[in-house]
Amino acid sequence: MSKDITPTATELAILGVLWNTGPATVREVHDALSNQTTLGYTSALKMLQVMHKKGLVKRDESQRSHVYRAARPAHATQGGLVRDLIDKAFAGSAAELVVRALSASPVSDDELDRIRELIDQKDRERE
Helix, strand or coil: CCCCCCCCHHHHHHHHHHHHHCCEEHHHHHHHHCCCCCCCHHHHHHHHHHHHHHCCEEEECCCCCCEEEECCCHHHHHHHHHHHHHHHHCCCCHHHHHHHHHHHCCCCHHHHHHHHHHHHHHHHHHC
8 A cells, every 4th residue: 555545434444344354255344344334235345446456455356255355454554544644633743643632532541551651662762
């Protein structure tokens, strides 16, 4: 996937299924999304075909039912989206993003511990 391809909300939902379940057929993706969206089977098929052309998913055509998988791991796609959000919405300030994220919703103790660990790691990298 090139850097300039930003998945749409529906594409991210489909990628989420593939990241969580691993390779899947159109039917499996459709079934996994059926409780979240009104995306029909034909629309799911079309979306996966478009995502394949965009390089968001890879397709195994060796079986009758094509099997799709995410072209990039979740962390790589999410990292690109976060970098784009930081640049576009927060004028390049990661700190502003973190402040907004932490003030937007409650944060669990586990999440705070994880955030502290990341801050400590970044401090150690600077030394």
